[in-house]
Amino acid sequence: MTYQEKKSIVSIISSIVIFISYCLFMYPRYPGVDAESSEVFHYWGSFVLFLTLFSIIAHIIISIIFNIVFRMTTKEKEPGFADELDKLIDLKANRISFFVFIIGFVFAMGSLVFYQPSHVMFIILIASGFISDVTGSVTKLYHYRRGV
Amino acid sequence: MGKNLVGNHIRKLRFNHDEMTQQQLADKVGVTRQTIVALEKGNYSPSLELAFRIARAFNLPLEEVFFYGDLKND
Secondary structure (H helix, E strand, C coil): CCHHHHHHHHHHHHHHHHHHHHHHHHHHHCCCCCCCCHHHHHHHHHHHHHHHHHHHHHHHHHHHHHHHHHHHHHCCCCCCCCCHHHHHHHHHHHHHHHHHHHHHHHHHHHHHHCCCCHHHHHHHHHHHHHHHHHHHHHHHHHHHHHCC | CCCCCEEECHHHHHHHCCCCCHHHHHHHHCCCHHHHHHHHHCCCCCCHHHHHHHHHHCCCCHHHHEEECCCCCC
């Protein structure tokens, strides 16, 4: 298995672990007040903001650890640049990831149209962000294994 | 994903050029080893620029390295 394939697998697993652990951390902190109060919106706002920050930092740390482990186990240096194949696969992964997120966004707005509570909209929005991230990594793995 | 119609003789040519490794060829043409692996497996059709760089690395014209159609790969 090549560096890029291993990296995609690590990215999928880390995205799932980060998201689940963050949700488990934040779930008990949901304010038990009126669903439309400003405290609830504050909760969802901080949920999204800190998830983004936490996710970026965790991904950087995991990426550094992965590179160290890769060098130690394979005695190979990881590629220091992205060539045309990497860029093409990145582009395809980003396109699919973006498409998945847009579908989620439309569903989130649809929930408001059908008078669903605001937390439904936020949950759909956050879930679509997570699914789009995983879909992007799965797409990369698929193209690295099966070709473009 | 189906195999590409653009095939190549890279593996055979590497062997004929003092058993050049995939990494050596990758370094010569400025791509990662993964891309050479994908090319040899027929999983990727290179850009025209990369195709020329590979042909130049072997000192051969383009059509002696790459072919179009269902010619059997090495």
